[in-house]
Amino acid sequence: MVKISTIGFPRIGEKRELKKLVESYLKNEISQNELELKAKKLKERHWKIQKNNGIEFISSNDFSYYDTMLDTMILINAIPTQYKELGLNELDTYFAMAKGYQSGNKDVKALAMKKWFNTNYHYLVPELKKDMEIKLNGNKIFYEYLEAKKIGVDTKPVLIGPLTFLKLSKISSEESYDEYVQMLTSAYIEVIDKLNELGVEYLQIEEPILVTDLTEEDIKNFKLIYNEILKDESKLKIILQTYFGDVRDIYRELLDLNFYGIGLDFVEGEKNLELIDKYGFSENKTLFVGLVNGKNIWKNDYKKSIDILNKIKKYTLVINTSCSLLHVPYTLKSETKLAKKYKRYLAFAEEKLKELEELKELFCDENYKENSKFIQNQGIIKDKKELAEFQFEDVRNEVKVLKEEDFNRKEKFEERIIKQKEVLNLPKLPTTTIGSFPQTVEIRKIRRKYKNGDINSKEYEMYIKEKIKNVIQIQEEIDLDVLVHGEFERTDMVEYFGEYLEGFLITENGWVQSYGTRGVKPPIIFGDIKRKKAFTVDWISYAQSLTKKPLKGMLTGPITILNWSFPREDLPLEEIAYQIGLAIQEEVLDLERAGIKIIQIDEAALREKLPIRKKDWKEKYLDWAIKAFKVTNFKVDLKTQIHTHMCYSEFEDIISEIKSMDADVITIEAAKSDLSMLDVLAENNYDKEIGPGVYDIHSPRVPGIDEFKIVIKKIIEKNDLNKLWINPDCGLKTRAESEAIKSLKNMVASVKEIRKEI
Structure with missing residues (x-):
């Protein structure tokens, strides 16, 4: 029987609870104990939502106060000396690495941030230095597994893989790459041993770096790391998870390694199906099939997904998200102002859980084409293609007649x-x-009052003009x-433009984490775009x-x-x-x-x-x-x-x-x-x-x-x-x-x- 899985779930919360919690802690408005207790309730809610939607492989350790790469640094003691020397507790050291620290004569900059592959999520860049002792240090991955277990949810802890961690790190040229490969391998084995002691059944190790252009050295290091990690018999079943693309450079090597399962992206991984068709897949492994798009908000086309599943149905399959649902908003339930005629085409994180459940049901039903859920889904997909509300022929024609000289001053x-x-x-x-x-909070309140109709356009304009006048004065004084x-x-800087351009939909609560406590609310490009x-x-x-x-x-x-x-x-x-x-x-x-x-x-x-x-x-x-x-x-x-x-x-x-x-x-x-x-x-x-x-x-x-x-x-x-x-x-x-x-x-x-x- 096919099962269903999520790679990860949005940690931000339905009402951005995480942002408010962390910011309150950083402002000394709540204690560490209060932060941890409220964060625990948030995690529990996320696990229960997934369990109630029939998800059988639920992740833990996908939650983070700031960033999962930063969590991994703490876990394996990859903490640069300048942060350790601040003499702070573990949590405050963590936030010093994320945001910098300035107090008295102590002044340390934050770690650099970069974009996470081809997403708008930012990760903190590890700095690996010779004086580091890479070893098991943190315990978050363990206590989160136990927290979930305590409320009756068996989870698969998730972990950024050692090769991805290493390739995304900043390493000074005089330091030996091979030494870090060895140290990271040893540290990850320590983590796995501890998970084994806790009786964990599955571990998801994420190696998105495998979908990029790999060198022979990368492939050699990958095999070196995982031959060592997988060499001992272990109760722990390791799922090697990839996303954002295909694994054309390393597919056959993956089949040779002793993973319980391999997760492939069938949304952005354009060659993954071709690779399976050409080289097959292991009969003794489970294929985690990434079909529900974790990066966009449109309803899944069930026909397209089931067609893919039917091509690989001879293997042991788990229907999966294409990547973590971190990259989409939490739930459509919070969209009270978005018209139903638009909402019917959309699926946020919670709705994607329902899609996984329905795909499982339909794939297991030989007569799925007669199933009302399939018929309804295909009707929605067809309607969207034929919707003419935001089709502007003048705009399309203007694009068609663009010439080479229209691109140069x-x-x-x-x-x-x-x-x-x-x-x-x-x-x-x-x-x-x-x-x-x-x-400021005051500015956001005024904008909200205006949108809610509590103040009129003249009052709003007067307020904004006063703020502009003030900021011009400040800049002239500076x-x-x-x-x-x-x-x-x-x-x-994007949502505002979406509000004034035709062809966009604007959500009320479609927040997505960009980094740390920073959330963005991406508009939805629903049709052709025209300036009003x-x-x-x-x-x-x-x-x-x-x-x-x-x-x-x-x-x-x-x-x-x-x-x-x-x-x-x-x-x-x-x-x-x-x-x-x-x-x-x-x-x-x-x-x-x-x-x-x-x-x-x-x-x-x-x-x-x-x-x-x-x-x-x-x-x-x-x-x-x-x-x-x-x-x-x-x-x-x-x-x-x-x-x-x-x-x-x-x-x-x-x-x-x-x-x-x-x-x-x-x-x-x-x-x-x-x-x-x-x-x-x-x-x-x-x-x-x-x-x-x-x-x-x-x-x-x-x-x-x-x-x-x-x-x-x-x-x-x-x-x-x-x-x-x-x-x-x-x-x-x-x-x-x-x-x-x-x-x-x-x-x-x-x-x-x-x-x-x-």
């Missing part, structure tokens, strides 16, 4: 920058911010050179009227809007990107007409949806992604300066594409990566202006003037002084106002001192 950068410098008349090392200013309007009217009216121009024009200094018009780029939304599945991503690009182009031209001389079009998520396989990067993504950005601004006057911003990205291997974006100024995350990106830009003769982030805004610590000066002088050493801007790593939305203002004051003061020195 008429004048070369060298011509544009001369005119722009004359118009803007900025000093050397101009200072600015990335865009957003801190969003003496920044290029100002922003603060983005107080925006809930989120200008929606940023009035706010930005008002802000510009309050100052003689240049003010940036702040827009989100088409690729970031696409990548941070749940995209439709019935249209190529390229076409969706061009539709968004044309809508943003209209806003760009309206800002220019309003007299805004600098327009920033953020592409924070450009790298995020790079195909897993490098050979697919250019043709299947970058060619059209760069064009979608360029279509937003190719019509502007040469005097209009176009900025873009990118964060948490490694650009070394796409530097030629970054250059081809042809933005006049690019601001990038650099502080957490030790400015290494600047070397890459210099080596590749990057000829545009750049603003490397000089401090990490995701940490509450405030850098001092001397620290800023050290960083800025390093930047000057690596780059042409006349092409440099000074700014934070990212927007200031998540910071407290006092932290943001102190940091910016120190940043500007340091630049003024350096200007005098040079």
Whole structure:
């Protein structure tokens, strides 16, 4: 009899309980004991929901206060010395690694963050150093298993695999890779031995790194690790779980190893079915078949899923999610305002549990085509394809007639920058911010009151204008050179645009964890995209009227809007990107007409949806992604300066594409990566202006003037002084106002001192 499984479940909670708990602890509003007790109740609720929906392989240790890679660091004692020397307890050391620590004479930066494969989730990057003793240290994986057991739920603990952990870690060049392979293997064996002692039946080891391009060395290390881990007879049945792609580089080796089960993704893993067809699958192993999409919110097409199952039905199967449900919202039950006519096409995490249960029932039913659940499902799938509500022929035609010249500005950068410098008349090392200013509880309340109809549009407008006036005054007092309007009217840099563009659906509670306590609420691309009216121009024009200094018009780029939304599945991503690009182009031209001389079009998520396989990067993504950005601004006057911003990205291997974006100024995350990106830009003769982030805004610590000066002088050493801007790593939305203002004051003061020195 086929069974059903989930790789992981959203830990955020139906009402973002986890966010509120952790933030309360970090503000010293609740004790560690209270945090742990309330977190335990949250976990118990998640386990029970899955059990009540018939899930037979339920995960534990997929819960985390901040990040599962960070949890793994604690588990195996991969804690850098600077955090141990703070003398904090384990939990506070954990949060110091995540957010940095500043108290008295103790001042330590947080670990770097990067995107988790091709998702919008961020993980903390382990730093492996020679002085580390990698060994079993933490106990979270064990007590969570016992917590579930105590309430009658048998779980499979989950663990990030040793090869994935190692490949995603930062290792200095003088240290031996082979030594870490050995140490990690030993530490994982210790974990497995302890799980065996507890009587655990299944362990899910996640190795998503296996769906990437693997070298011979990677394959050798994988075999070395798992031959050692699996060599002893053990009661523990290990499930090797992959996701986000296929395992073409290592499939046959997986079959040779003594895993109980192998989990493959049949949503994004385009060659997994082909591999099974070509090489077969082991009769003594269980195949965990990832069919229910853990990264998108559309209802599962039962026919498509059952067709796949029927092709492999001779093997022992478990119907699974394609990846953890961490990447989708919690439940549709919380969507009280979304019309039923739209909701019928959607499935969030809880609804996907029901889909697993129904797929199991239908697959076991020889007459499933006559089953009412199958008939209803296929009716919904058919209706969605034929729905005409958001089909705009004028938009589709506009995309069809795009020509090559529609992707390039008429004048070369060298011509544009001369005119722009004359118009803007900025000093050397101009200072600015990335865009957003801190969003207080008060601002969020006002926006909520307006949406709920508790205040009228005039009252709302007066409030937002007052906030804009205040932030312009603050920036002038700090003496920044290029100002922003603060983005107080925006809930989120993507959701806000979705609210004003036709073709999007906006949820009330469709929150997804981005990192730590930071949640995002991705809009849903339901149909063709069209701009209804200008929606940023009035706010930005008002802000510009309050100052003689240049003010940036702040827009989100088409690729970031696409990548941070749940995209439709019935249209190529390229076409969706061009539709968004044309809508943003209209806003760009309206800002220019309003007299805004600098327009920033953020592409924070450009790298995020790079195909897993490098050979697919250019043709299947970058060619059209760069064009979608360029279509937003190719019509502007040469005097209009176009900025873009990118964060948490490694650009070394796409530097030629970054250059081809042809933005006049690019601001990038650099502080957490030790400015290494600047070397890459210099080596590749990057000829545009750049603003490397000089401090990490995701940490509450405030850098001092001397620290800023050290960083800025390093930047000057690596780059042409006349092409440099000074700014934070990212927007200031998540910071407290006092932290943001102190940091910016120190940043500007340091630049003024350096200007005098040079």
